[in-house]
Amino acid sequence: MTRAITATGLRKSFGDKVVLDGIDLDVEQGTTFSLLGPNGAGKTTVVRILSTLIGADGGAVRVAGHDLAREPAAVRAAIGVTGQFSAVDNLLTGEENLLLMADLQHLGRAAGQRRATELLQLFDLTESAGKMASTYSGGMRRRLDLAMTLVGDPRIIFLDEPTTGLDPRSRRTMWQTIRRLVAGGVTIFLTTQYLDEADELADRIAVLDHGKVVAVGTAAELKRGIPGGHISLQFTDTARLDAAARVLGAVTRDDDALTLQVPSDGSVLALRTLLDRLDRASVEIHGLSVHTPDLDDVFFALTAQKENVR
Template identity: 80%
Template sequence: MTSAPSRSAIAVTGLRKSFGDKVVLDGIDLDVREGTTFSLLGPNGAGKTTAVRILSTLIGFDGGQARIAGHDLAEEPDAVRAAIGVTGQFSAVDDLLTGEENLVLMADLHHLGRAEGGRRAAELLDRFDLTEAATKLASTYSGGMRRRLDLAMTLVGDPRVIFLDEPTTGLDPRSRRMMWQTIRELVASGVTIFLTTQYLEEADELADRIAVLDRGKLVAVGTPEELKRGVPGGHVRLRFGDAAGLDAAARALGDVSRDDEALTLQVPSDGGVPALRALLDRLERAAIEVDELSVHTPDLDDVFFALTGHPSAAKEAVR
């Protein structure tokens, strides 16, 4: 028995937004399935944060349609707000309150009642490993602890869809990976994550599907692997035991790059299973033995550069 296909948690058609004469979103279409992580990538100023602000009901839009968790964004904004959570680039944590007080305040805003609010706060403090720091002022928290508390506050209302706008910016590698694990657990529980990030490794690790936004237009949508395979530069590297094997393979395969000193050939390939099977069949028919085979595919930085014309913000920052 096959499982039923998932429904759309976010369905967007022709979404447009301008500020004055500047077009920020130029008719974008999105389809995000329930219980998945969808990542929106793009250069600074591409329109990512504007898209999140529109879809989370913070600002209006000029044209198009959108449904979030089954509710029309324009006609049912209150129902949309009840179904979503938002964690922005800047923390919503109140530094003058303790971690527990921040969560109880959020529970009050969701009208949970005193007993239920306290129970929910305790549950989230435990889930995010903040129980020992519950009675400490949030101003004393580390960056990673603040982001965990911020996300915990988002979860007080038990949202079905969560918008994460660059949630790990400024975190150290350990804190970032802890946040990744939390996101994976949320998706495994059926929550839908809409993620914007400047870290392409983050999108590669977490996203089921990725959309690349540039100058207000979507220039590509697909799984991380689909996007990588669509960029030139992928190849299979073959290493041989001797020069005779190298020569024989070069003759049999034709369009290759060779390194006689390393006894290797680079064969252009998208790295997919059909291409690898065809390559191995050709080598087998020619009775050529290969000592080592490795597949090299473009990464998301290569995809980003190919689609937008410049490296990702994260790559530029380390140069």
């Protein structure tokens, strides 16, 4: 089996509101798959369906090789879920939270203690193991929450907005943890509105808008599909600016800044070709910069609810 998750024609409505309108998903094992979309696009609903928390109205889904509708118990045994809101019990210590999860997984006392100790070390929580979870920082709580998800050694982990509210250092620590899990063969299904997070972590990205998948691909593929890339050339005087404009043709010029913007996909070949044309015409440039679309541009171009992006 090379597919961790497949969904075809997935549908879900709440009353008259269609939340998922026949979406298809294909997630390879041992990768990070990110689902992007504005608030209300249906991201959390997808996670809730794939993790067996709610039923779908239509479509076919397989998770970890099991039919979601016919084998929900087998699916639950293969997955872990870390939601937007922490499942940590503030009245217990970090270690006690992990031991509670081990009991729920029926690991037995000795095996549960070993697993708790392993996870406390893995998530750098050993020194805080005996402290009440209520005293943990936001980053520590998220790490503990993810550690609790891993007690049952799931093959697929659903992370729904895992770094919301964390400071930059804690976010980076969480990213390192996610990369380590994927390197160990775990599949991560990540929903996020932080576009830099998807850019950093995701092997493939799907963009969800108004209940439909409007684009899917790697971050690089999605960026290449968005117009607006260009090479900016800077010159020392108007004479060189004019000469370059004559050589290059369709460009955008800024006479005050002595710059030209040349449409380009930002590839090495495009840059080399441009410089060769200027060199043959003996036009000297003072400096250049390459501008390519980022995931913000992708998001804005593909979704209608632009005001909801962070």
